[in-house]
Amino acid sequence: EAGVVQSPRYKIIEKKQPVAFWCNPISGHNTLYWYLQNLGQGPELLIRYENEEAVDDSQLPKDRFSAERLKGVDSTLKIQPAELGDSAVYLCASSLGSIATGETQYFGPGTRLLVL
Amino acid sequence: TQLLEQSPQFLSIQEGENLTVYCNSSSVFSSLQWYRQEPGEGPVLLVTVVTGGEVKKLKRLTFQFGDARKDSSLHITAAQPGDTGLYLCAGSNQGGSEKLVFGKGTKLTVNP
Numbered sequence: 707e708a709g710v711v712q713s714p715r716y717k718i719i720e721k722k723q724p725v726a727f728w729c730n731p732i733s734g735h736n737t738l739y740w741y742l743q744n745l746g747q748g749p750e751l752l753i754r755y756e757n758e759e760a761v762d763d764s765q766l767p768k769d770r771f772s773a774e775r776l777k778g779v780d781s782t783l784k785i786q787p788a789e790l791g792d793s794a795v796y797l798c799a800s801s802l803g804s805i806a807t808g809e810t811q812y813f814g815p816g817t818r819l820l821v822l
Numbered sequence: 823t824q825l826l827e828q829s830p831q832f833l834s835i836q837e838g839e840n841l842t843v844y845c846n847s848s849s850v851f852s853s854l855q856w857y858r859q860e861p862g863e864g865p866v867l868l869v870t871v872v873t874g875g876e877v878k879k880l881k882r883l884t885f886q887f888g889d890a891r892k893d894s895s896l897h898i899t900a901a902q903p904g905d906t907g908l909y910l911c912a913g914s915n916q917g918g919s920e921k922l923v924f925g926k927g928t929k930l931t932v933n934p
Contacts, residue, residue, distance in 0.1 A: 710864070748826075748910050748924030749865065762921065797864050808853070808872075811922070813864025 710814035724786035731800030741797040826925035834931040843928040845911035846893040859908040
């Protein structure tokens with residue numbers, strides 16, 4: 707079974723430029739998560755989707771970040787404009803159900819973003 | 823805000839040694855998970871503990887959840903170079919919030 711797929715794996719951009727990350731979750735997984743992982747830190751949740759609905763986006767900086775999950779499958783995370791402090795790893799994860807039901811989250815390899 | 827403190831932050835040992843890493847919080851968690859993350863990859867779930875005092879074993883790894891469900895430990899017996907990685911603990915809280923809170927991790931290096 708294929709795991710969570712993310713692209714690109716690496717991205718280098720100049721500040722103020724836009725950038726987008728793509729995630730394809732494991733087939734059949736209704737819940738999708740985007741996390742931010744800074745160097746030397748654990749992942750921090752940005753947004754959680756149940757199918758196509760964003761059910762928790764309280765940690766998403768909405769002035770520059772946006773996300774969508776059309777048709778409840780693939781998802782994209784966008785930053786516009788990017789700032790130096792956005793340099794980090796952006797992880798996507800998916801699960802069959804939710805934490806409350808004890809479902810396991812499966813993480814993708816992440817997209818490493820460097821903003822110059 | 824619930825915080826998980828992990829210690830030590832870094833650990834470098836020789837192959838065959840035993841080690842224990844800790845995950846502590848002042849908050850109660852309904853469940854706690856341990857992940858291992860290798861460079862360039864996402865975290866991979868090792869175990870979930872849900873009952874206070876629970877002990878789970880996974881080959882040479884032993885996980886314990888504190889009686890009060892505020893802390894956890896991971897013990898590795900006879901560490902091997904393949905155990906090298908970042909060990910993260912993550913807790914989910916009570917009350918229906920379906921958010922995992924991660925610690926900063928313990929970076930383990932096992933030298934041959």
